[in-house]
Amino acid sequence: MHDLLISMNEFFKSMGIWGLALNSCIESFFLVPPPDFLLIVMDLAKPDKALFYALVCTLASAVGGCIGYGIGFWGGRPAFNFIFRKNKDKFEAVEKLYNQYGAIAVFFSAFTPIPYKIFTIASGILNMNFWQFFLASFIGRGARFFLVSIVLMLFGAWVKQYLELIIVAVSIVIVIFFVILYKKRHSLVKVSDVEINDNNS
Numbered sequence: 001m002h003d004l005l006i007s008m009n010e011f012f013k014s015m016g017i018w019g020l021a022l023n024s025c026i027e028s029f030f031l032v033p034p035p036d037f038l039l040i041v042m043d044l045a046k047p048d049k050a051l052f053y054a055l056v057c058t059l060a061s062a063v064g065g066c067i068g069y070g071i072g073f074w075g076g077r078p079a080f081n082f083i084f085r086k087n088k089d090k091f092e093a094v095e096k097l098y099n100q101y102g103a104i105a106v107f108f109s110a111f112t113p114i115p116y117k118i119f120t121i122a123s124g125i126l127n128m129n130f131w132q133f134f135l136a137s138f139i140g141r142g143a144r145f146f147l148v149s150i151v152l153m154l155f156g157a158w159v160k161q162y163l164e165l166i167i168v169a170v171s172i173v174i175v176i177f178f179v180i181l182y183k184k185r186h187s188l189v190k191v192s193d194v195e196i197n198d199n200n201s
Helices: 002-014 017-027 036-045 047-083 090-101 103-111 116-125 130-161 163-200
Strands: none
Touching: 002 017, 002 036, 017 036, 017 047, 036 047, 036 130, 047 116, 047 130, 090 103, 090 116, 103 116, 103 130, 116 130
16 A cells, blocks of 8 residues: 555656646545645755646646545445445544534544545535535635645745755644644543443442
8 A cells, every 4th residue: 555655656756737636626525645745855856836836736626526426416325335345344433523514524524534435425525515614615725735835935945955854844743733632532442441330320
């Protein structure tokens, strides 16, 4: 799988700006590497075009999100299960987020590292209002890609100089985040078990 992802990255990279657009579009509804990696490489190579690259990413990703919505709308739950065979259980979690937060859930999936593709297809299955979905997606994707490009446009030289340290720092933050998330989830499971035992007694 690792080799396949690297090959995909190289394929998109070889196509230049069209590869960036294709990567951004497909990533919104299928399992390919996030376009952020290619966006960062292109931003660092040509900082003067960083905002243009961000715009390409945003527009292509929004189009891909609409395709994902259509897959869910017309393909239903079977389409979701086919694409995410190893993550079938995530649909229930996504549905709960929709019930609680609606379009805000789509925005956060578009902006954060949460798999956006799961939300695009689920939005169609759950028959979310298309224009709310599109607006949340467009704003979330745009905020994400423009933030990356603006940072690299302004501090690209510094990022190049300390790239290895930045990668290490980001990796540490990610590990800490997942450790906290795991502990929080574990504590919630314990609380639930106690409540169940109390109710049974």
